[in-house]
Amino acid sequence: MPLLELRKISKNFGAIRALDEVDLHIEPGQVLGLMGDNGAGKSTMVKIMAGNFPPTSGSIVLNDQEVHFHRPVEARQKGVEVVYQDLALCDNLTAAANVFLGRELKRRFGPLRILDYSAMFARAGKLFGELKSETRPRDLVRQMSGGQRQAVAIARARLTDSRIVLMDEPTAAISVRQVAEVLDLIRRLRDQNIAVLLISHRMPDVFAVADRVMVMRRGRTVADKNIVDSSPEEVTGLITGAIEAA
């Protein structure tokens, strides 16, 4: 039984049809690689799953139940976490503050409930440790490298018992060593039975970790198959349109 299913999802932006009756399904513990040229509609798809905006038509089914997300928090409450392409970080806050943004830990202070700095630093430090990242909880995000920023965004997605993590181009702007770290992390998520949707332009990344690959072109699905039944050459052809569909 699929964990998350999109059925005939379409999305119009004015005259632009960004998604045209797209179907997608993903199982627990599965890594689905989503590929396609710029403007194919990948980010739009992620944003619909994450509750940023509703689809123009079609339905979203999570655990056999149809869901309607009106805001990103609602998707998050149902266990759908996102690592955004632009990472959605506040540069002026610390790494820990970003990890806990919108769900701060608090402690009692007389009659008040105040931010629990030490608990958040400790928990964020532990998450960075698990990601084998050198990111320090107290550092400001403004001073961080691309890879450290990535770790902050991923740590955020790991904060709760998420069931599916959507990653939009997580390896686009980071160093080679850090790409390997991110791929390791994806494997670790999969081992914990979490579903991962990985959007990437990098063929080697997708073929290294994905179980399935789905290719989109101009808002439509042109292929959806097991990674072992495909090849980088075929996927490249599908992306460019040299191969019509597979």
Place this chain on the structure above:
Amino acid sequence: MAQDVETQASVAIEDVLQRKEATWWQGLLSSQPFWVTVAVLAIAVTMGFVNSNFLSTGNFFNITRNFSFIAVMAVGMTTVIITGGIDLSVGSILGMVAMVSAVTISNGFPMEVAVAAGILTSLAVGFVNGVLIAYVRLNPFIVTLGMLSIARSLTLVLTGATPVTLRRVGEEADRFRNLLAGDPFGVAMPVWVLIALTAIVAFLLRYSAWGRYVYAIGGNEQAARLNGVPVDQVKVSVYMLSGLTAGFSGLLVLAWAGSALSNFGQTWELRVIASTVIGGANLMGGVGSAYGGVIGAALIEVIRNSLLLAGVNTFWQGTFVGLFILFAVLLERVRSRG
């Protein structure tokens, strides 16, 4: 491939640049409020040597009271500026609140009613600002510029530009003045209000989720929204707080002056904004502190007072204050590069 070489290089650079964790004194030395505090103390000590009047009890009392009127508003303004907004209407709100309360008292209502009327007026104006900015998504500069004009005009409409005095209008007016213009333990009431307000807002900014959200909105509003921060509500709240602090100042100025004039607070918004900027707030949002706004206001007042005592033509005051604003912004620029 070329890209891979580039990213390899960035690995090496990261390994070299192993930054150490900043110590607390490094944090202090890179904080603008700290340096402004040093400047205020340096000027005060110098003036104390040069002019014996400066540190006299009377002058100290005057300085602290005068700057409190501005500093109280700077505390509210700081929260607005941290979110990346601006509130140009605070001077007009001050004038309106002073007038509303004066009219209420002089019409025989108890002082509690007058204070409540003033406070509610300030909150209502702040609420309108906030809703237009957060929900109607209008530009904060434009909204509060409009409100600057509207609130001032309504103040004039209320009384036809005639001053409303609190002198010899009855017991309630005297009670109002004794309380808000008093000096418990030898410190002017506005200073007590300022201390309490600064402590509360500084605490909230640091220890409440609300405070965290204020900074997050100024840092990256879109990110805050995506993470479930109630951006619109928080924005309304900071404009209401800014209005409220202007209302506090309005009541304090009214009690001190003993009557309400329709031009109370005119152009004060500029001094309030200047105070917050000198105290380290960044008009782009994301940076600032309650104490910074207060110490910025203190610096402006100390400069004004020093020039006055030194016998410098008062026309020069604006130049000095302006130079300090530019200096503060340059300092900010240098630090953010460093």
